[in-house]
Amino acid sequence: MSSPAWENKPVLFLLLATAAILVGTIVTMVLPFAWVNTEADRIEGVTPYNPLELAGRDVYIREGCNNCHTQTVRPLVAEVLRYGEYSRSGEFVHDRPHLWGSRRTGPDLARIGGKYPDAWHYQHMAVPTSIVPRSNMPAYAFLSDRGIDPEYTRRKMDVLRFPYEVEQIAGLRGKTEMDAIVAYMQKLGRDLPVQRTAQPVTPPAIAENPFRNDAAAVAEGGALYAQHCAGCHGASLEGGIGPALSPSGFDEDMLFEVIYGGLPEGGMPAYASLGSARVWKMVNFILAPRGI
Amino acid sequence: MDAPHYNLGIVRSFIHWSILWGVVAILVGILISFQLVNPDLNFPPYLTYGRLRPLHTNAGIFGWAIGSFFALYLYMVQRLCRRPLWSDGLARFQLYLFNFTIIVAAVTLLLGFTQSKEYHELEWPVDLLVVVLWVVFSVNILMTIFKRKEQQMYVSLWFMAASLIGVAVLYLVNSAAVPVSLFKSYSAYAGTNDANVQWWYGHNAVAMVLTAPPLAVFYYFLPKSTGVPIFSHRLSIVAFWSLIFMYLWTGAHHLLWTPVPDWVQTLAMAFSIMLIAPSWGSVVNGYLSMNGQWHQMRENYLVKFLILGITFYGLQTLQGPLQAVRSFSAFIHYTEWVPGHVHMGALGWVSLVLFAAFYYLAPRIYNRELYSIPLANLHFWLVLIGQLIYSVSLWIAGVQQAGMWHAISPDGSLTYSFMESLVEMYPYYWARAFSGLIYLAGVAIFVYNLAMTARRGKPLMPAAA
Numbered sequence: 046m047s048s049p050a051w052e053n054k055p056v057l058f059l060l061l062a063t064a065a066i067l068v069g070t071i072v073t074m075v076l077p078f079a080w081v082n083t084e085a086d087r088i089e090g091v092t093p094y095n096p097l098e099l100a101g102r103d104v105y106i107r108e109g110c111n112n113c114h115t116q117t118v119r120p121l122v123a124e125v126l127r128y129g130e131y132s133r134s135g136e137f138v139h140d141r142p143h144l145w146g147s148r149r150t151g152p153d154l155a156r157i158g159g160k161y162p163d164a165w166h167y168q169h170m171a172v173p174t175s176i177v178p179r180s181n182m183p184a185y186a187f188l189s190d191r192g193i194d195p196e197y198t199r200r201k202m203d204v205l206r207f208p209y210e211v212e213q214i215a216g217l218r219g220k221t222e223m224d225a226i227v228a229y230m231q232k233l234g235r236d237l238p239v240q241r242t243a244q245p246v247t248p249p250a251i252a253e254n255p256f257r258n259d260a261a262a263v264a265e266g267g268a269l270y271a272q273h274c275a276g277c278h279g280a281s282l283e284g285g286i287g288p289a290l291s292p293s294g295f296d297e298d299m300l301f302e303v304i305y306g307g308l309p310e311g312g313m314p315a316y317a318s319l320g321s322a323r324v325w326k327m328v329n330f331i332l333a334p335r336g337i
Numbered sequence: 338m339d340a341p342h343y344n345l346g347i348v349r350s351f352i353h354w355s356i357l358w359g360v361v362a363i364l365v366g367i368l369i370s371f372q373l374v375n376p377d378l379n380f381p382p383y384l385t386y387g388r389l390r391p392l393h394t395n396a397g398i399f400g401w402a403i404g405s406f407f408a409l410y411l412y413m414v415q416r417l418c419r420r421p422l423w424s425d426g427l428a429r430f431q432l433y434l435f436n437f438t439i440i441v442a443a444v445t446l447l448l449g450f451t452q453s454k455e456y457h458e459l460e461w462p463v464d465l466l467v468v469v470l471w472v473v474f475s476v477n478i479l480m481t482i483f484k485r486k487e488q489q490m491y492v493s494l495w496f497m498a499a500s501l502i503g504v505a506v507l508y509l510v511n512s513a514a515v516p517v518s519l520f521k522s523y524s525a526y527a528g529t530n531d532a533n534v535q536w537w538y539g540h541n542a543v544a545m546v547l548t549a550p551p552l553a554v555f556y557y558f559l560p561k562s563t564g565v566p567i568f569s570h571r572l573s574i575v576a577f578w579s580l581i582f583m584y585l586w587t588g589a590h591h592l593l594w595t596p597v598p599d600w601v602q603t604l605a606m607a608f609s610i611m612l613i614a615p616s617w618g619s620v621v622n623g624y625l626s627m628n629g630q631w632h633q634m635r636e637n638y639l640v641k642f643l644i645l646g647i648t649f650y651g652l653q654t655l656q657g658p659l660q661a662v663r664s665f666s667a668f669i670h671y672t673e674w675v676p677g678h679v680h681m682g683a684l685g686w687v688s689l690v691l692f693a694a695f696y697y698l699a700p701r702i703y704n705r706e707l708y709s710i711p712l713a714n715l716h717f718w719l720v721l722i723g724q725l726i727y728s729v730s731l732w733i734a735g736v737q738q739a740g741m742w743h744a745i746s747p748d749g750s751l752t753y754s755f756m757e758s759l760v761e762m763y764p765y766y767w768a769r770a771f772s773g774l775i776y777l778a779g780v781a782i783f784v785y786n787l788a789m790t791a792r793r794g795k796p797l798m799p800a801a802a
Binding site: 048049052053055056058059062063065066067068069070072073074077078080081082086103106107108109110111112113115117119120121122123124126127132133134136137138139140141142143144145147148149150151152173174177179180181182183184185186187197200201204205250251272273317318319320321322323 | 372373374375376379381382385386387388390391449450451452453454455479482483488489490495498499502503506510515517518521523524525526527528529530531532533534535537574578581582583584585586587588589591592594595596597598601604605608667671672675676742743744745746748749750751754755756757759760
């Protein structure tokens with residue numbers, strides 16, 4: 046029986062096998078370097094991490110946050126609605142390693158920066174269920190007990206060739222890993238000069254309160270409030286991370302606008318992705334007269 | 338004719354250690370599956386989901402799978418080359434280094450030393466240990482092949498040799514990093530490049546660690562178990578070369594809809610579909626080898642493991658390409674569907690074939706008959722049921738999760754919040770944790786059966802060994 050030469054010649058076989066492996070490797074892994082992270086990818090405003098943010102990013106890596114959270118938004122309608130603008134290559138040029146992840150046991154974090162105030166992150170990191178009652182995220186309270194090493198962080202900045210001021214390094218003294226990871230969270234997605242929070246594809250469908258004196262809508266609004274608002278404004282509107290919501294203090298149209306569009310400067314996220322009907326239900330719940 | 342003096346002691350040692358690391362992988366897997374339903378089971382800083390999940394995957398891939406392939410390569414290469422190992426001393430050194438590396442890997446992962454790249458988490462000093470380990474292993478296998486007494490290289494040897502090269506190339510390229518300290522480094526690649534290199538590695542680790550080696554094992558142990566040769570030598574040639582050529586193009590199917598260039602994604606998608614052909618080449622070859630032998634499914638427990646194993650390989654290589662299609666990926670990626678897919682390959686295909694090989698070897702390494710075939714059958718059914726509950730429940734979970742993530746109400750708003758989708762996952766997470774316990778029970782019976790074979794099995798006549 047005749048058999049091909051390579052079946053009897055191991056060296057020839059190894060060379061052929063290596064060649065077979067290298068073709069796809071060169072085309073799909075080596076060649077893309079000619080396109081990626083070039084001038085064409087560059088996005089104005091994308092800056093390297095500062096020392097505190099870098100220290101936070103390393104805490105994120107050490108704790109394996111990428112096992113449950115992704116950092117890339119796909120150009121799909123529901124995804125842009127939920128997380129914000131889809132991700133572009135130029136946003137990641139400073140990321141060594143990338144942290145795109147492969148599973149969303151928790152939500153995507155590519156646009157988390159600026160969505161919530163710092164206080165929200167401190168509390169959520171320490172006791173996630175205090176803000177999101179049925180969350181399965183582990184508690185990371187211990188990060189508050191661990192300091193950042195300024196000298197070690199400076200070495201990291203040097204290895205990555207990120208620019209920094211001496212004062213920034215000195216300023217790390219007394220900072221904890223919790224400070225660092227919150228700073229990192231707030232950096233994510235903020236360099237992009239586009240709307241970072243989820244926005245509706247259309248303006249509010251309902252511009253006027255459709256649920257005045259509707260007890261069922263108030264009840265539904267209560268359930269929505271418990272899920273989305275109570276973490277910051279308290280179970281009985283008494284306030285916490287966010288201000289107390291005294292029914293007398295608001296006009297319904299203004300309240301709708303704030304919930305629907307958010308107050309980016311004040312740390313209030315936009316809830317437009319819930320749709321205007323549900324936002325109106327929350328408005329009616331907050332404004333409903335209640336005896337204490 | 339004098340039989341060569343094969344080194345079976347080293348094979349036995351690798352089998353024992355790989356099983357130990359396999360049990361560790363399962364135990365950690367069960368722990369993290371319970372953490373997903375009850376976050377109070379996280380014990381920071383060392384025992385949180387984020388640090389334990391890499392330990393689970395590393396123990397499974399590097400401890401159980403690669404440890405087992407060390408054992409089986411060292412066995413097969415001797416038989417297929419009709420000569421003893423090139424160096425027994427090197428093989429012994431490899432065993433110590435292997436266990437040392439796995440222990441260092443486990444400890445450093447729990448301490449939080451990680452590069453964060455999936456299936457390549459180990460930091461650079463541990464990377465170096467892995468490289469030395471792989472070189473020692475490859476030299477011994479290749480030198481044995483070079484100095485073989487059997488002229489023709491059987492198909493198992495092709496898959497083995499190709500995997501030695503493939504793993505070396507993948508691991509070295511993906512591990513390129515600049516160290517900051519002993520246990521911290523930064524990737525040599527940035528952003529989108531880093532992601533593309535990583536998934537070129539990640540997907541081909543599946544090719545070179547979890548496809549080629551178990552195929553080598555399958556091509557050897559199926560004929561050995563049934564007593565009849567493989568159906569077609571020509572089909573195995575076509576399947577081999579097209580498999581190792583096509584696999585390397587497909588990594589970016591893990592990155593569909595991301596900023597990786599579209600043409601790279603499209604190539605990955607196309608080659609993933611094309612990969613069905615070489616994958617099924619081996620599946621069909623396996624099935625047709627059973628022509629006239631299907632009665633052995635009833636009579637020979639080894640055949641049951643092997644045929645179910647290759648069947649799950651066949652299903653895996655249909656489901657995988659389906660997930661690599663853009664439209665389906667848009668729906669299913671990032672959901673629980675994916676762990677369901679991965680575990681069909683890990684628990685169904687790879688582990689079933691390994692169990693069969695170890696049962697086949699048990700009489701040869703212990704010089705005793707297998708203690709109990711009924712227990713081996715019970716093992717088979719428990720791991721099969723455990724794996725099916727795992728995968729099926731997560732496929733359903735994944736479809737539901739994807740449906741909720743993508744649901745849009747008539748007014749253009751999202752129908753469900755993220756938390757609403759998570760809450761719906763909890764019943765499926767319970768099913769997964771439960772299925773892990775069933776699988777563990779099956780493996781416990783396997784371990785018991787081997788231990789009792791070593792201690793109480795009926796001794797074989799010396800000549801029969």
